[in-house]
Amino acid sequence: MTAEPRLVALLGPVRAGNAFEETVERLLQAIKLGVVAPGRKLPPERELAAQLGISRVTLREAIRALQESGYLDVRRGRYGGAFVVYQPPRPGPADLRRAVAEMGPGELDDALTLRMAIECGAAQVLATTELTEPQRALLSRRLADVNDAAPGDYRRLDTAFHLSIAELTGSPLLTAAAADARLRVTDLLNAIPVLGPNIDHAATQHVAMVDAILSGDPEAARRAVVEHLDATASLLRAFLA
The missing domain is CATH 1.10.10.10 (Winged helix-like DNA-binding domain superfamily/Winged helix DNA-binding domain)
Structure with missing residues (x-):
């Protein structure tokens, strides 16, 4: 294998x-x-x-x-x-507050800033890359996987989609950095319930990201990632309010 x-x-x-x-x-x-x-x-x-x-x-x-x-x-x-055999814990308000408390003061904003910088950069790099047909198909398949995911599989397939953008640049260092940035917020994301309206909104943003990358528009790719990650950050803060 x-x-x-x-x-x-x-x-x-x-x-x-x-x-x-x-x-x-x-x-x-x-x-x-x-x-x-x-x-x-x-x-x-x-x-x-x-x-x-x-x-x-x-x-x-x-x-x-x-x-x-x-x-x-x-x-x-x-x-x-x-x-x-690990399964993410069932989401609940106490879990989110506990995850934030474990991060320490100021680490939430720092983690969100790191993720924004890395994922925006990866999307821009990928949008300037001449992708092969199998690579374009892989990105489209990861998009379909997350946008069609059942609630129980959503977080895992969302992670796979986001990491695939860094992965397809061909840079192991960038892929590892994207994974590290994602891991810093994984416990937070797992603590948020998978809500239908939010997932529908995220699906639209995912499509915008992929459309910009596949059309070779790095600025549109950056804007789409910013909009998506800003929405995720707002959701996190809303559950903490």
Whole structure:
């Protein structure tokens, strides 16, 4: 099994001096972002260890730690592997306030600013890129996936859509930065109920983003991302008011 590009970008080589801790962090990031969906398994041990640039012993220790923490279920045998069992918590007002409190003073605005800068930049770069037909089809497919998603799958597929914009630039560094920016607000977004009118509004904004990118208009792509992320920030603040 070959890993998706987003997973490759998230799970690049770790630093040798902090291999166990960073491996846990990288795997947890992929799980919490839904890059590896609930019920799916991580890439095979040999492939994943090589991708991370670590020993299989270190990888097994990291997987064991995540299994003990309730994120993975390790199954043995021919059809075994490390399966994701993490499910985002059901949203509620207390969860959102708790997530903000855990971020610390000022971190919410900082996280939203980081996301705005990275996602605007990624959309502008992609709009100036000559995309192949398979790349254009991938972006359109990710758009259809999120805009047609059931409420239970919405956040995961929304993440996949947003990360695909950075992914399609061909820059692993940009993809990793986009994933990091998204992860900083993931717990906040997961704590907001999936509301029909809001999702319909977001769908229109998603279409505007893709239309601008595919038509090669970087300024329109930037404006569409700003409108979309400003709306998301306003929704977050409304639930905190």
